[in-house]
Amino acid sequence: MNLDARQKLSSFQAVDAGLDDDGAYAGPSARCVLFTLEDEIYGIYVKKIREVLRVGKIRQVAGTPSHVLGVINVRGVIVTVVDTRTVYGMPRKPITDLSRIIIVELEEEQTVGMMVDFVMEVRDIPESRFEALSSTKENASRYIQGIAHYQNNVIILIDVDNMMMKLT
Amino acid sequence: MDEDILQDFLVEATELVDQLNEQLVDLEQSPSDRDLLNAVFRGFHTIKGGAGFLGITPLIEVCHRAENVFDKIRNGDVEYDAVAADVILRAFDVISDSINLLNEGHRELPENNPTLLKELDALTKGQLAAPVAEESASQPKLSLPADVDPDGDMTDDEFEALLNQRDQLGGASDVEVSQAEKALQLPEGLDPDGEITDDEFEALLNQRDSLDALHVGGVSKTPSLQLPEGMDPDGEITDDEFDALLNQRDLLEMSAMAEPEEEVHVIKPVAKPAVSKAQVASDEEDGSSAGASKAPAKPGTTESTVRVDTKRLDEIMNLVGELVLVRNRLLTLRTTQASGEELSNAVANLDHVTTDLQTSVMKTRMQPVKKVFGRFPRVVRDLARKLGKEIELELRGEETDLDKNLVEALADPLVHLVRNSVDHGIEMPADRIKAGKPKKGTVILAAEQEGDHILLSITDDGKGMDPDVLRRKAVEKGMLDEMTANQLDDKDAFELIMSAGFSTAEQISDISGRGVGMDVVKSMITKLNGSIDIHSVLGEGTRMSIRVPLTLAILPTLMVSFGEDNYAIPLTSVQEIFDYEPEKTNKIDGQMMVRLREKSIPLYFLTEWLAPEKVKDDYYGDKVVIVTIGNQRAGLVVEQVNGQEEVVIKPLGMMLKKVAGYAGATITGNGSIALILDLPGVIHRFQ
Numbered sequence A: 001m002n003l004d005a006r007q008k009l010s011s012f013q014a015v016d017a018g019l020d021d022d023g024a025y026a027g028p029s030a031r032c033v034l035f036t037l038e039d040e041i042y043g044i045y046v047k048k049i050r051e052v053l054r055v056g057k058i059r060q061v062a063g064t065p066s067h068v069l070g071v072i073n074v075r076g077v078i079v080t081v082v083d084t085r086t087v088y089g090m091p092r093k094p095i096t097d098l099s100r101i102i103i104v105e106l107e108e109e110q111t112v113g114m115m116v117d118f119v120m121e122v123r124d125i126p127e128s129r130f131e132a133l134s135s136t137k138e139n140a141s142r143y144i145q146g147i148a149h150y151q152n153n154v155i156i157l158i159d160v161d162n163m164m165m166k167l168t
Numbered sequence B: 001m002d003e004d005i006l007q008d009f010l011v012e013a014t015e016l017v018d019q020l021n022e023q024l025v026d027l028e029q030s031p032s033d034r035d036l037l038n039a040v041f042r043g044f045h046t047i048k049g050g051a052g053f054l055g056i057t058p059l060i061e062v063c064h065r066a067e068n069v070f071d072k073i074r075n076g077d078v079e080y081d082a083v084a085a086d087v088i089l090r091a092f093d094v095i096s097d098s099i100n101l102l103n104e105g106h107r108e109l110p111e112n113n114p115t116l117l118k119e120l121d122a123l124t125k126g127q128l129a130a131p132v133a134e135e136s137a138s139q140p141k142l143s144l145p146a147d148v149d150p151d152g153d154m155t156d157d158e159f160e161a162l163l164n165q166r167d168q169l170g171g172a173s174d175v176e177v178s179q180a181e182k183a184l185q186l187p188e189g190l191d192p193d194g195e196i197t198d199d200e201f202e203a204l205l206n207q208r209d210s211l212d213a214l215h216v217g218g219v220s221k222t223p224s225l226q227l228p229e230g231m232d233p234d235g236e237i238t239d240d241e242f243d244a245l246l247n248q249r250d251l252l253e254m255s256a257m258a259e260p261e262e263e264v265h266v267i268k269p270v271a272k273p274a275v276s277k278a279q280v281a282s283d284e285e286d287g288s289s290a291g292a293s294k295a296p297a298k299p300g301t302t303e304s305t306v307r308v309d310t311k312r313l314d315e316i317m318n319l320v321g322e323l324v325l326v327r328n329r330l331l332t333l334r335t336t337q338a339s340g341e342e343l344s345n346a347v348a349n350l351d352h353v354t355t356d357l358q359t360s361v362m363k364t365r366m367q368p369v370k371k372v373f374g375r376f377p378r379v380v381r382d383l384a385r386k387l388g389k390e391i392e393l394e395l396r397g398e399e400t401d402l403d404k405n406l407v408e409a410l411a412d413p414l415v416h417l418v419r420n421s422v423d424h425g426i427e428m429p430a431d432r433i434k435a436g437k438p439k440k441g442t443v444i445l446a447a448e449q450e451g452d453h454i455l456l457s458i459t460d461d462g463k464g465m466d467p468d469v470l471r472r473k474a475v476e477k478g479m480l481d482e483m484t485a486n487q488l489d490d491k492d493a494f495e496l497i498m499s500a501g502f503s504t505a506e507q508i509s510d511i512s513g514r515g516v517g518m519d520v521v522k523s524m525i526t527k528l529n530g531s532i533d534i535h536s537v538l539g540e541g542t543r544m545s546i547r548v549p550l551t552l553a554i555l556p557t558l559m560v561s562f563g564e565d566n567y568a569i570p571l572t573s574v575q576e577i578f579d580y581e582p583e584k585t586n587k588i589d590g591q592m593m594v595r596l597r598e599k600s601i602p603l604y605f606l607t608e609w610l611a612p613e614k615v616k617d618d619y620y621g622d623k624v625v626i627v628t629i630g631n632q633r634a635g636l637v638v639e640q641v642n643g644q645e646e647v648v649i650k651p652l653g654m655m656l657k658k659v660a661g662y663a664g665a666t667i668t669g670n671g672s673i674a675l676i677l678d679l680p681g682v683i684h685r686f687q
Helices: A003-010 A137-141 A160-167 B003-029 B034-054 B057-074 B082-103 B114-124 B129-138 B156-169 B174-184 B198-216 B239-258 B273-277 B283-290 B310-336 B340-365 B376-387 B404-425 B429-434 B467-476 B482-487 B490-498 B518-527 B606-610 B679-686
Strands: A029-037 A040-045 A049-054 A068-074 A077-083 A100-105 A111-116 A118-126 A144-150 A153-158 B366-368 B391-396 B401-403 B441-450 B453-460 B531-537 B541-549 B554-562 B565-570 B574-579 B585-588 B591-596 B599-605 B623-629 B632-638 B640-648 B662-667 B673-677
Touching (some): A029 A100, A029 A111, A068 A111, A100 A118, A111 A160, A118 A144, B003 B034, B003 B082, B003 B376, B057 B082, B082 B114, B082 B376, B340 B366, B366 B404, B376 B404, B401 B404, B404 B441, B404 B453, B404 B518, B404 B541, B467 B482, B467 B490, B490 B531, B554 B606, B554 B623, B565 B606, B565 B640, B599 B606, B606 B632, B606 B679, B623 B640, B632 B679
Parallel strands (some): A077 A111, B565 B673, B599 B632
Antiparallel strands (some): A029 A118, B441 B453, B554 B565, B554 B640, B574 B623, B623 B632
């Protein structure tokens, strides 16, 4: 893990509860919300997330880019919902009972909703598990902050600020 | 004496400053207007009075002198010409800045620039201001640093400066010594008991005034500099006296350092305990510590206030009373299970009361656009004078009301645009004559209500912009390739000046420099849900139009729908609604038109855009809504019209901001989301 990535990760709230696979303490950890798209597991720092909502009525907005599903009313605030699948180049999928909208908070008090297939859990992932990615063009276009191998899973950590900035 | 009084003073002073700003420039135009002259005099006098009560010394000094000048002008002893105006306006700027500082929560004002005070005094004596300026320029090193605040605890730096100066002074010429005095000057007449009553303070002020008058009378060679009491009034200071002064300050400083610092409210004329303990009992010291003030400025204590007519408040109170009555009625009806008719009466009543209440509350937020416009005569005057141009500024529609937030938010972009017009739009007098135009350029700043928007425009009769130069610049900057640039129509070429990175200093000469910060202006206007439009004819002038919504909060709309999807059209733009009959339409030059009372109006089929799945065969919708956009009319074909609704505008968020055609969204009575259409954007989509 290179130094830059480590610094980047530790700038987020680290929770000292991260235990290793075999239950041993594995150093400071980052608390993430894990969700799935297709078969892949993604993570977003919990600090960036305001809430996770069941999917209600989404008002479509004509003339928007294809990754925008529409807007929803979150207690009087209009929030744009982005189809995370489309952002990652996956085909659209009908909304199911498991679908959720993750409301993320960006800079300048902006909020955006991310439609995901399924929200798994909130988990503390030891920072030592994170690997920085080589800065290839492909990775940059995927808004990936890093990858963690954890308990036999590969978790793709999303850089939401970067993602939403690029999509705007 | 407390924060409350200060706040009251600030509200009043801020208003006076606004008025003076305008009056001073008007006065230059018509210097013989006695009413105006009196108003200006009163303005300075009132600020001085308030500042005096609160002991804000730097403010008193300037106001007092300005007042003196205007007293002379009133008596015909002095003429208010351009030179005088320059000095007075500078003094006014000091006052205005001071008020702003106080408004921002600072409680410690910088000491006045002695040059300015001297110039003011010279004006009072009828001397030309210019020589004084030269004189002071020739000895800048010797003037005591203006920041030696009379606060009793000198910093090491200040003291160092004093000592250095003393060395330099050597033979201590009158002027310099007096300046040194000035730094040490303090309100006289303070008891050493550390307390001051209002009466004492009042007396103090009077003393100062009379002392000043004495100087004006010619006792002192440098009337601007008030002698501290206790000094010989002979106008001469010996080196001994001066040294004594310095020593006293020295002592004072040490004592101040020795004592744990106590917070003293800045403008409270309470002598610092440190002073008496150090037993430096001379008048000078008392005063200097009194003026004084160690107190850290309270951050952010400024309240933003609106002045509301009491009548309007009474109206609101009355309506709130009504509202309570309706509520009581409804509560009773609930328990008695009243008939539907009674209930519907009560609800109808509630409807009325809320509408009225809403209007009344909104009105309290409205302010005339004059509040923003008021500063422009000054801006234009100063800039024109600096550039050697002759410019007349015309203000139109100053009485137009708009939301307080908007009034404040519009100030900066407008200043920017007006400056651009003056700086880069209007040509030099010689060039204008060569171009066959009147020598004096005109800038028109206008406001008018246009439906639910306010239209602000800045028009100049200057040299205009050359779209070809703009196209070329864009290519040179690598913003566009040559082909794209050449395809831009003139209007789009003008818009180039509002793109980020277009402007650099070097362009000022060849494209009339309009790119400077225009991208910032544009983003500010966009933030207000407004739009900006440029129209320019080379050689004839430029017109910038800004459209902003009347208020940022509530919008009366017409609800239309396609199936379940609701859209809101700003009601002020809606002219009429009728059934859509395809046989009454025809196609002219590729554009569908409908005939309405002998006029052809272009038709736009919103269904194609908003609900393409509903377009079947020749079906586009059932209703036509005729709207006005600027001075154009257009017919919007929609599926259904649902009626009026007042909506609260909610922003769509950053991600959808760039999608043309929407002004925002709102939540309707049944909890669903309706999109608010932005008509210019909608039409743009179809063109």
